[in-house]
Amino acid sequence: xxxxxxxxxxxxxxxxxxxTGSGTGIPRNVIVEDFTGFRCVNCPLATxxxxxxxxxxxxxxxxxxxxxxxxxxxxxxDPEHPGFFLTDFRTPDGQAYxxxxxxxxxxxxxxxxxxxxxxxxxxxxxxxxxIGEVLSTPADVDIKIKQAEYNAGSGQIDVQIDALFDNAxxxxxxxxxxxxxxxxxxxxxxxxxxxxxxxxxxxFRGTLNSTWGDQFFTDASPGDSLRYEGSxxxxxxxxxxxSPNPDIDISKCEIVAYIYKSGFDEYEIxxxxxxxxxx
Amino acid sequence: MLLNQNQRTxxxxxxxxxxxxxAAQDNSGxxxxxxxxxxxxxxxxxxxxxxxxxxxxxxxxINAWGYLTYTLKDFEVGMRYETYSPxxxxxxxxxxxxxxxxxxxxxxxxxxxxxxxxxxxxFYEQFGLGMIFRSYEERFLGVDNAMDGVRLRISPLDGVYLxxxxxxxxxxxxxxxxxxxxxxxxxxxxxxxxEMFSAxxxxxxxxxxxxSFVSKYERDNSSLLxxxxxxxxxxxxxxxxxxxxxxxxxYVHKENDPNVSxxxxxxxxxxxxxxLTYSTKGFALNLTGTTKDNMFYQSSRAVSPFxxxxxxxxxxxxxxxxxxxxxxxxxxxQPNGEIGYSGEISYKIKKKSKAKSxxxxxxxxxxxxxxxxxxxxxxxxxxxxxDPSQSFDVDLDPSRQGYEVSLFKAGDRVxxxxxxxxxxxxxxxxxxxKYTYFNFVFDQGLIQGGGKELxxxxxxxxxxxxxxxxxxxxNIRIELQHLATKQDSGNWFTGLVEYTVSPHWSFSVMDxxxxxxxxxxxxxxxxxxxxxxxxxxxxxxxxxxxxxAGIFCIGGVCRTVPAATGLTLSVxxxx
Numbered sequence: 028x029x030x031x032x033x034x035x036x037x038x039x040x041x042x043x044x045x046x047t048g049s050g051t052g053i054p055r056n057v058i059v060e061d062f063t064g065f066r067c068v069n070c071p072l073a074t075x076x077x078x079x080x081x082x083x084x085x086x087x088x089x090x091x092x093x094x095x096x097x098x099x100x101x102x103x104x105d106p107e108h109p110g111f112f113l114t115d116f117r118t119p120d121g122q123a124y125x126x127x128x129x130x131x132x133x134x135x136x137x138x139x140x141x142x143x144x145x146x147x148x149x150x151x152x153x154x155x156x157x158i159g160e161v162l163s164t165p166a167d168v169d170i171k172i173k174q175a176e177y178n179a180g181s182g183q184i185d186v187q188i189d190a191l192f193d194n195a196x197x198x199x200x201x202x203x204x205x206x207x208x209x210x211x212x213x214x215x216x217x218x219x220x221x222x223x224x225x226x227x228x229x230x231f232r233g234t235l236n237s238t239w240g241d242q243f244f245t246d247a248s249p250g251d252s253l254r255y256e257g258s259x260x261x262x263x264x265x266x267x268x269x270s271p272n273p274d275i276d277i278s279k280c281e282i283v284a285y286i287y288k289s290g291f292d293e294y295e296i297x298x299x300x301x302x303x304x305x306x
Numbered sequence: 307m308l309l310n311q312n313q314r315t316x317x318x319x320x321x322x323x324x325x326x327x328x329a330a331q332d333n334s335g336x337x338x339x340x341x342x343x344x345x346x347x348x349x350x351x352x353x354x355x356x357x358x359x360x361x362x363x364x365x366x367x368i369n370a371w372g373y374l375t376y377t378l379k380d381f382e383v384g385m386r387y388e389t390y391s392p393x394x395x396x397x398x399x400x401x402x403x404x405x406x407x408x409x410x411x412x413x414x415x416x417x418x419x420x421x422x423x424x425x426x427x428x429f430y431e432q433f434g435l436g437m438i439f440r441s442y443e444e445r446f447l448g449v450d451n452a453m454d455g456v457r458l459r460i461s462p463l464d465g466v467y468l469x470x471x472x473x474x475x476x477x478x479x480x481x482x483x484x485x486x487x488x489x490x491x492x493x494x495x496x497x498x499x500x501e502m503f504s505a506x507x508x509x510x511x512x513x514x515x516x517x518s519f520v521s522k523y524e525r526d527n528s529s530l531l532x533x534x535x536x537x538x539x540x541x542x543x544x545x546x547x548x549x550x551x552x553x554x555x556x557y558v559h560k561e562n563d564p565n566v567s568x569x570x571x572x573x574x575x576x577x578x579x580x581x582l583t584y585s586t587k588g589f590a591l592n593l594t595g596t597t598k599d600n601m602f603y604q605s606s607r608a609v610s611p612f613x614x615x616x617x618x619x620x621x622x623x624x625x626x627x628x629x630x631x632x633x634x635x636x637x638x639x640q641p642n643g644e645i646g647y648s649g650e651i652s653y654k655i656k657k658k659s660k661a662k663s664x665x666x667x668x669x670x671x672x673x674x675x676x677x678x679x680x681x682x683x684x685x686x687x688x689x690x691x692x693d694p695s696q697s698f699d700v701d702l703d704p705s706r707q708g709y710e711v712s713l714f715k716a717g718d719r720v721x722x723x724x725x726x727x728x729x730x731x732x733x734x735x736x737x738x739x740k741y742t743y744f745n746f747v748f749d750q751g752l753i754q755g756g757g758k759e760l761x762x763x764x765x766x767x768x769x770x771x772x773x774x775x776x777x778x779x780x781n782i783r784i785e786l787q788h789l790a791t792k793q794d795s796g797n798w799f800t801g802l803v804e805y806t807v808s809p810h811w812s813f814s815v816m817d818x819x820x821x822x823x824x825x826x827x828x829x830x831x832x833x834x835x836x837x838x839x840x841x842x843x844x845x846x847x848x849x850x851x852x853x854x855a856g857i858f859c860i861g862g863v864c865r866t867v868p869a870a871t872g873l874t875l876s877v878x879x880x881x
Contacts, residue, residue: 031521032538032561038531038572038706083529132401145484146403152566152608156527
C-alpha cells in the first residue's frame with residue numbers, strides 16, 4: 028500500500044503504450060468522431076490530442092470533427108471579431124448524432140463507436156487507449172474507395188466502394204459516407220483566448236447517403252466481395268452552386284466510408300476508409 | 307461458470323434477499339427489522355417553441371429509487387433498485403455516460419460488533435473532510451460515486467478508529483450499475499486523544515488527530531506518455547473543540563496525476579482547508595479559509611469532471627436558497643486552483659432590547675430580530691506556466707510539470723465575490739418578515755467556461771419575504787425577488803406565493819421573469835405551479851410549468867441542461 032505511488036520524472040521517456048496491429052490479417056482503421064464547437068473553450072485541447080495521435084497511428088486513424096450543440100456552434104456575429112464565427116458548421120446529420128448519442132457536453136467523442144466502460148461517448152483523454160485497443164485486432168473486411176470524384180457538371184460526387192471479406196460477419200450492416208472539408212479557417216475559443224484564424228481540420232459537412240447510411244449486407248461469408256456505388260448530391264445543408272461554391276471548397280474535401288453494425292441500438296464501426304475527393 | 311455483470315448482480319441480489327424469506331428470524335425469535343424509502347420523479351414533457359424545449363421521443367421521463375435494508379442484530383443487508391425509463395432530461399450530471407433501464411444500483415451486506423464493522427458490496431465513506439476520499443451520492447445533481455468492494459472499520463483501542471477501503475467506483479447505469487476502470491484503495495486513522503488518555507477524559511478541550519492515505523490504480527494505455535499507474539495521496543487533520551470555539555483544519559497532498567482535467571501534467575496537487583467557529587446564545591461566527599491546486603482526483607484519467615471523483619473539495623460559498631440567488635450564478639469549486647476565504651456572522655437582537663441605540667431597541671421589539679451576514683471571495687492562484695505557450699514543449703518542460711505556483715499567493719483574477727446580508731424579524735404574533743440583500747461578482751467566463759469574451763457579472767439581488775398566519779394551520783408566504791445586472795441576460799424578477807395548510811397541503815406559484823433581457827424573444831416568464839400533499843412520511847407533489855435552459859460547468863467541461871416544459875410528479879415515502 029505504501030508503495031502504491033508511481034513517481035514519473037520523465038514522462039516522455041518511453042511509454043508502455045498500447046499494443047497495435049497484429050501483423051496478420053486486414054489492418055483495421057479507426058474513426059474518431061471529435062464532437063466539437065467553435066465557441067467551446069476546451070475543444071481545442073481535444074483536437075490537439077487527436078492531432079498528436081495522428082502522429083502515432085498514421086493513416087489508420089481517421090479524425091472527423093463534428094460541430095454540435097447550438098450553444099457552442101450557432102453562428103453569431105461578434106463585433107470584436109468581425110467576419111468570424113459566422114460559418115454554420117452544424118448539419119442535420121450532426122444534430123441527429125447529437126440527439127441519438129445524447130451529447131450534452133463537449134469536448135467528447137466516439138472511437139469507432141465502441142463502448143468504453145459502458146459508454147459510447149469517450150472523453151478525449153481516453154481516446155489514445157481506446158484507439159490502441161480497437162487497432163489491436165485485425166478487421167474482418169477490407170474497404171477500398173475506388174472512386175471519389177466531384178463532377179462539376181452535375182454537382183455530384185461519384186463514389187465507388189469495394190468491400191472484400193476475410194472472415195464471416197453476421198448481422199445487418201450499413202454503409203455510411205461522410206463528406207469532410209479539411210483545413211477551414213474560422214474563429215475558435217481556446218481557453219481564455221479567442222483565435223480568429225484557427226485551422227479547423229476534417230470538418231464534417233454532412234453525409235452523402237443519409238444520416239445512418241444504406242443497408243449494405245446481412246451476414247457475409249469469407250471471400251465475399253460487395254460493391255457500393257452511386258452519384259451523390261452534396262448534403263442538403265450545402266448549396267449546390269457551381270464552382271466556386273461559396274459554402275464549401277471541394278478541393279479540400281475528403282470522403283470517409285464506414286461499415287457499421289446496424290441492429291437496434293447498435294452503431295459499432297467494423298471498418299472505415301478515407302479518400303480525398305478528386306476534382 | 308462465468309457470469310456477466312448483470313448476472314452477477316442478480317445472483318448477489320438473491321443472496322442478499324435470502325434473509326428476507328428464509329432466515330428473517332434468529333434462534334431467539336428476533337425477526338429483525340426491515341426499513342426502506344421510495345422516491346419517484348416523473349416528468350411529462352411538451353414542446354415549447356419559446357424556450358426551445360423539445361420533448362424526448364418517449365414524451366415522459368422517470369427516475370425512481372427504492373431503498374430497502376434488513377437488520378438482524380449485528381447483521382445488515384440493503385439494496386437500492388433504480389429505474390430510468392428514460393432518465394429525466396439532463397440526468398445524470400455526467401457529460402459522458404447515461405443512466406438507462408432498471409436494475410440494482412446499490413447493494414451491500416454488513417456485519418458489526420464491538421471490535422469491527424465490515425461491509426462488502428457498495429458503501430459510502432469519507433476520510434476527514436473528504437479532500438482525498440469521499441464516496442457519496444448527490445441524487446439531486448445526478449452524482450453517485452459509490453464504492454463497490456470492501457470496507458473495514460476497526461476500533462482496537464478506546465479512541466482509535468481505523469478504516470480501510472478497497473474497490474471500484476460506480477460510473478454508469480445500464481439495467482444495473484457499472485463500475486469505472488480504476489481501483490481505489492485507502493486507509494484512515496483517527497485518534498481521539500480525550501478517549502485515549504484517561505487524564506484527558508474530563509478536559510474541556512477535545513482534540514482529535516487524523517491521517518489518511520489513498521491510492522488509485524489505472525492501467526497505462528498511452529502511446530504518448532509514460533503514465534503513473536498508481537497515484538497516491540495523503541493528508542492529516544486536526545479537530546479541536548473547547549467550549550464555544552471549534553477549529554478544524556486538513557491538509558492533503560496528491561502525487562503526480564496526469565489527467566484530462568489538468569492537461570496531463572505531472573505536478574503534485576495540494577489543498578488546505580481551515581474552519582473556525584464560535585457560537586453562543588444569539589451569536590455565531592464562522593470563518594473559513596482554503597487553497598487548492600491541481601486537486602482533481604478521479605479513478606479514471608479521462609472522464610468528465612462529474613464522474614468517478616475519489617475526493618470532494620468542500621465549497622466555500624454559501625448555499626443560497628432563494629431562487630434568483632441560487633440558480634443564476636452558482637459557484638463551482640475550481641479543483642485546478644483557487645484560494646479564498648469566507649466569513650459568516652449571525653446575531654440575534656434580544657426582544658425588548660435595552661441597548662442604548664434606538665435602532666437596536668426598535669429591532670429588539672416584542673420578538674427580537676436575527677441578523678446574518680456573510681462574505682466569500684475566491685481568486686485564482688498566482689500561476690506561471692513553465693512553457694508560456696502552454697504547448698508542452700518537451701525541451702522547455704521535460705518533466706511536464708506545467709506551471710509553477712505558490713499555494714498561498716492569490717492571482718489577480720477574482721472568481722467570485724459573494725456578499726449577503728439578511729434581517730429576519732417577527733413583527734406580530736401572525737407576521738414574520740425577512741429582507742435579504744445579495745451582491746455577486748461572478749467570473750462567468752471561467753466558471754461557466756465561456757472564455758474571456760464573457761464579461762464578469764455584477765449582480766445585486768433584493769429579496770423581501772413575508773409570512774402571515776391567516777388562521778390556525780393556515781399560512782401564506784410571499785417572496786419578491788429582484789436581480790439587477792447589466793451583463794449576461796440582464797434583470798430578473800421572481801415572485802412566489804405559497805399557501806400551506808398544516809400538516810397536509812401546500813400550494814405554490816412562482817414566476818421567474820427575465821424582463822431585462824436585451825433580446826425581445828427572450829423576455830420570458832418561467833411560471834411554475836405546484837401542489838403538494840404530505841401525510842406522515844409520505845409526500846406527493848405535482849408541479850407544472852416552464853423550466854429555463856441552463857449551462858453549468860465543472861473544471862474543463864460544460865454541459866447544457868435543456869429547457870423543459872411540462873408536468874412533474876414527485877412521490878416520496880419511507881417506513
